[in-house]
Amino acid sequence: MFQGKADQETVYFEDPTEPARLWKECGATHLHLVDLDGAFSGGRANLDAVKSILDIGEMKVQLGGGMRNNEAVSQALALGLDRVILGTAACEDPEWTGRLIEEYGPDRIVIGIDARNGWVTTKGWVETTEKSAVDFAMEMEGLGARWIIHTDVATDGAMKGPNFAAQLNMLKAAPRCKIIASGGVSKEQDVLELQKLANEHNNLEGVIIGKALYENSVNLEKLM
Numbered sequence: 315m316f317q318g319k320a321d322q323e324t325v326y327f328e329d330p331t332e333p334a335r336l337w338k339e340c341g342a343t344h345l346h347l348v349d350l351d352g353a354f355s356g357g358r359a360n361l362d363a364v365k366s367i368l369d370i371g372e373m374k375v376q377l378g379g380g381m382r383n384n385e386a387v388s389q390a391l392a393l394g395l396d397r398v399i400l401g402t403a404a405c406e407d408p409e410w411t412g413r414l415i416e417e418y419g420p421d422r423i424v425i426g427i428d429a430r431n432g433w434v435t436t437k438g439w440v441e442t443t444e445k446s447a448v449d450f451a452m453e454m455e456g457l458g459a460r461w462i463i464h465t466d467v468a469t470d471g472a473m474k475g476p477n478f479a480a481q482l483n484m485l486k487a488a489p490r491c492k493i494i495a496s497g498g499v500s501k502e503q504d505v506l507e508l509q510k511l512a513n514e515h516n517n518l519e520g521v522i523i524g525k526a527l528y529e530n531s532v533n534l535e536k537l538m
Contacts, residue, residue, distance in 0.1 A: 349379030401426035412457035469498030
C-alpha cells in the first residue's frame with residue numbers, strides 16, 4: 315500500500331510464501347508480517363498464509379494486524395510466531411496490553427506505534443488519535459514494553475526515504491526500549507543513515523524494509 319491507503323495497493327505475489335522464500339535465500343533471518351485485512355477489520359483473515367510462511371522454517375517471524383483481543387494474540391502465538399505486534403488495541407487499552415506483556419513476556423509482545431505528523435494512527439491507519447507517538451511510547455515503556463516498531467505513516471510506501479527526525483524523537487522518548495524503524499526506506503543509503511543513527515543511540519535495534527525489496531531498489535544480500 316501507499317501510505318496505508320487500501321485503495322492504493324499493489325499486489326506483487328499471489329503466494330506470500332514466494333517472497334518469504336526469496337528473502338530467506340538472500341540471508342534474511344527475521345520476517346515482519348502484517349495482516350492488512352486484519353488491520354482494517356480487526357479480524358484474523360490470513361492465518362493460513364502466516365502458517366505457510368512459518369512452515370518454511372529457520373526464520374524468526376513477527377505478525378501485526380488485527381491483534382485486538384486475548385484470543386487473537388494466543389491463537390497467533392500458538393502458530394509458532396516469535397512475536398505479535400499490538401497497535402490499535404495497545405493505544406485503546408493500555409492496561410490490557412500491560413497484562414499481556416506480563417503474561418507472555420516483553421520479548422513476545424511488541425508495540426506497534428504508527429504515527430502521522432507525530433500523532434498515533436489506528437485501525438489500519440484510518441483513524442488519527444489525539445495521542446502523540448512520543449507520549450504513547452513513554453506510556454508503553456512504563457508498562458514494561460521493551461520492543462517498539464515505529465512506523466512513520468507519511469513515508470510508508472512512498473519510496474522517498476525515512477523520517478529521520480521522527481525516528482530520533484522516538485529513540486529519545488523510550489530509551490529503555492529497543493526501537494525498530496519502519497517506513498520510507500527506498501535505497502541502501504537510507505539503511506546506512508539509520509545505521510549511523512544507531513551508532514549514536516544504541517536502542518535503535520533494526521529497520522524494516524518492505525516496498526524497496528519488492529521494487530528491487532535495494533539489494534538485500536548486500537545489506538545483509
